[in-house]
Amino acid sequence: MERSRTRRAAATYVLLQVMAAAVALWLAKQYQVARMSATLLALAPTVPAAYLAWAAYREDRREAAADPEAKAAMLATSVAAAETLQRAQLLGPGAHRIDLAFTHRVEPANNAAGAAPQGRFTDIVGYYQGLRPARLVITGEPGAGKTLLALELLLGLLTDPNRTQADPVPIRLSLAGWEANRPLTEWLTEQVHQHYRDRGVTAADAAALVEQHRILPVLDGLDEMDTDDTPAARRRAARALQQLNAYQNPAGSAPVVLTCRTAQYEQLAALDVRMREAARIEITAVTPTQADVYLTARSTRPDRWRQVLDTLATAPGGTLARGLATPWRLNLAVTAYEERHPNTLAYLRDPTDLLAMGSPSAVRDHLLALYLPAASSQHPTRPGGYRADRTHRWLAALAAHLATTPAATGSATDLVLHRLWPMAGYLRVRVADALLTTFLALGVGCLMLTQVLIGMSPRQVFGATAGVLMALGYIWHASGTVKDPEALRLHLLRTPAGLRQVVPGIIREFVRGALTGLCAGAGMGVVFGVAFGFTSGLWVGVVSGPGLALLFGLGLGLADGLSAPLRDAPPTDPRYPIRDNLLVGLLFGALTGAGVGLLLGFLLQPLLGVAAGLMTGLTCGFYLQTEAGRRCLVFLCCSHGRLPWRLGGFLHWSYGAGLLRVSGVAYQFRHRELQDWLAAHPNP
Numbered sequence: 001m002e003r004s005r006t007r008r009a010a011a012t013y014v015l016l017q018v019m020a021a022a023v024a025l026w027l028a029k030q031y032q033v034a035r036m037s038a039t040l041l042a043l044a045p046t047v048p049a050a051y052l053a054w055a056a057y058r059e060d061r062r063e064a065a066a067d068p069e070a071k072a073a074m075l076a077t078s079v080a081a082a083e084t085l086q087r088a089q090l091l092g093p094g095a096h097r098i099d100l101a102f103t104h105r106v107e108p109a110n111n112a113a114g115a116a117p118q119g120r121f122t123d124i125v126g127y128y129q130g131l132r133p134a135r136l137v138i139t140g141e142p143g144a145g146k147t148l149l150a151l152e153l154l155l156g157l158l159t160d161p162n163r164t165q166a167d168p169v170p171i172r173l174s175l176a177g178w179e180a181n182r183p184l185t186e187w188l189t190e191q192v193h194q195h196y197r198d199r200g201v202t203a204a205d206a207a208a209l210v211e212q213h214r215i216l217p218v219l220d221g222l223d224e225m226d227t228d229d230t231p232a233a234r235r236r237a238a239r240a241l242q243q244l245n246a247y248q249n250p251a252g253s254a255p256v257v258l259t260c261r262t263a264q265y266e267q268l269a270a271l272d273v274r275m276r277e278a279a280r281i282e283i284t285a286v287t288p289t290q291a292d293v294y295l296t297a298r299s300t301r302p303d304r305w306r307q308v309l310d311t312l313a314t315a316p317g318g319t320l321a322r323g324l325a326t327p328w329r330l331n332l333a334v335t336a337y338e339e340r341h342p343n344t345l346a347y348l349r350d351p352t353d354l355l356a357m358g359s360p361s362a363v364r365d366h367l368l369a370l371y372l373p374a375a376s377s378q379h380p381t382r383p384g385g386y387r388a389d390r391t392h393r394w395l396a397a398l399a400a401h402l403a404t405t406p407a408a409t410g411s412a413t414d415l416v417l418h419r420l421w422p423m424a425g426y427l428r429v430r431v432a433d434a435l436l437t438t439f440l441a442l443g444v445g446c447l448m449l450t451q452v453l454i455g456m457s458p459r460q461v462f463g464a465t466a467g468v469l470m471a472l473g474y475i476w477h478a479s480g481t482v483k484d485p486e487a488l489r490l491h492l493l494r495t496p497a498g499l500r501q502v503v504p505g506i507i508r509e510f511v512r513g514a515l516t517g518l519c520a521g522a523g524m525g526v527v528f529g530v531a532f533g534f535t536s537g538l539w540v541g542v543v544s545g546p547g548l549a550l551l552f553g554l555g556l557g558l559a560d561g562l563s564a565p566l567r568d569a570p571p572t573d574p575r576y577p578i579r580d581n582l583l584v585g586l587l588f589g590a591l592t593g594a595g596v597g598l599l600l601g602f603l604l605q606p607l608l609g610v611a612a613g614l615m616t617g618l619t620c621g622f623y624l625q626t627e628a629g630r631r632c633l634v635f636l637c638c639s640h641g642r643l644p645w646r647l648g649g650f651l652h653w654s655y656g657a658g659l660l661r662v663s664g665v666a667y668q669f670r671h672r673e674l675q676d677w678l679a680a681h682p683n684p
Helices: 002-030 036-046 048-064 068-091 121-129 146-159 184-199 203-211 236-245 262-270 288-298 302-314 319-323 327-337 351-356 360-377 388-403 426-449 458-478 490-494 496-536 538-566 576-603 606-624 627-638 647-656 672-680
Strands: 101-105 118-120 135-140 169-174 215-220 256-261 279-283 660-663 666-669
Touching: 068 146, 068 169, 068 184, 068 203, 068 660, 101 135, 118 121, 121 146, 135 146, 135 262, 146 169, 146 215, 146 256, 169 184, 184 203, 184 215, 236 256, 236 262, 256 262, 288 302, 288 327, 302 319, 302 351, 319 351, 319 360, 327 351, 327 360, 351 360, 360 388, 360 672, 388 647, 388 672, 426 627, 576 627, 647 660, 647 666, 666 672
Parallel strands: 135 256, 135 279, 169 215, 215 256
Antiparallel strands: 101 118, 101 279, 660 666
């Protein structure tokens, strides 16, 4: 698929080269340009197209031939580093974990062999390795620790001393964004490439790893694929299970790990839809003894919790025990009731307040209401960085957006900065983006009108038409969707060792990017050359057209040269792709604007050159290299008052406070229970 796409791109560039050459020769004949050098100058920007087609094909062959063993080893290292951070963030201060038990739930048919009746968190790797085939379904109540158990298994497999190079790399992926009509292998390939492309995993690498079954899918959140009122026949989760049942390797059913809430999985199982040839386990509730050990370890003064612990021990089936039956609820309780006054260090709440709760749901709502302000005040680096009431409203707005996101169009759990723009109104943001482009295009047009006489001669009409068509192309481009940005390792530019590491790559990518830019700029040069030629004279058009193409190519080459060797940053901070996208766009815009300003200032007037350079720099920088960053800025302008201006900084602060977690390039709420509660309670 990738190779055919490369061949189509090469054919397109060859076609553009022929068309550009024909236009240049027609202009030379039509206006009887005496010097052949002028025609050759017009043809020059099209020459690299053939090289680009050949280089693109060669690069595709090189990527396809990449060593899968080396890629798998690199991927395993990246996954282990990222998921270790996620586990530490989920466990919270002190990394206290509860060694919960789980029970094997035997299905009517198609159970995996080798499943023991009981198991514990600390034994999950051995338990999984004993399954034949290695297919596991982890179920449990909300907050029972399904994601944490999946992380324990994933990291245990990666650090197993008996692990070999032939073992697949476990990768945790969220099922919320999978449209189950897409083939599983195609979706897996896209996800592996998207999550780890900044570590050098190309689309060809991801396809090869998935095809060779070098990836172990750890699929988190089957229950998050549908809402409770989705009809059974239309549930994406049912279609996902059908695809998982058809997922095969040469030995039979391919290894998979799946997590789902017990109630949702049993609803599907009642319809005879379940994962076949798999062992299903269910995490059991926290015992009073385990709760006692956990609360004692997390608290500064365990005696404050004595009445709560005694109640849990004497009434294991009571209201309080059922309300604190999961690790998530215990974490909420400790966070809320260990909060202290910032000046006096006095405890703000007494744990005995929990004894007055009338139902488990009352315990849940009480703890969730206290959790957000308590977690904010206990931020490890910036306590009180944002007011608790504003934090509540902003996070509630984001939760409400996720709750109203159609399951078929996006994830109901992922907060990705460059994909949040529909929150401010799908049509509103696109119109605002197009209007901003229109303003810039009008600015460039007004500058041009100051240099030509207004009239209706054929030359003027033809030149104006060329400019209007290009402006309309920009407007149409701005009103569409945007592609995903990439993160860069900009810190390498700050040290001599880092510069030595990336300078050879910068030079190589500069040459390649410049050739690509010259080919892309050939069309722009023809349009601008024709426009300037008809409005300001043929010699201005002959010089400005190729000159603009050259400037565009050099600017794009330098922007790509600086960014391409740095594109292996780990996706640990979802803010970096937007930040780096804006920086590259500003660099490209500055270089292109400066070149255009100097060229037009020399050909026409210095003042016009300055103004045109500024307008061109903004247009090229924000509409050719900074799609995602530009759309994010427009979205923030449209969301003024509803969300903070520095949305990325706020989300990362919330991640540090334990309100959010990171999954690849997305933020997610720490727990779905917190997300649903905030969506239902927009005000503190």
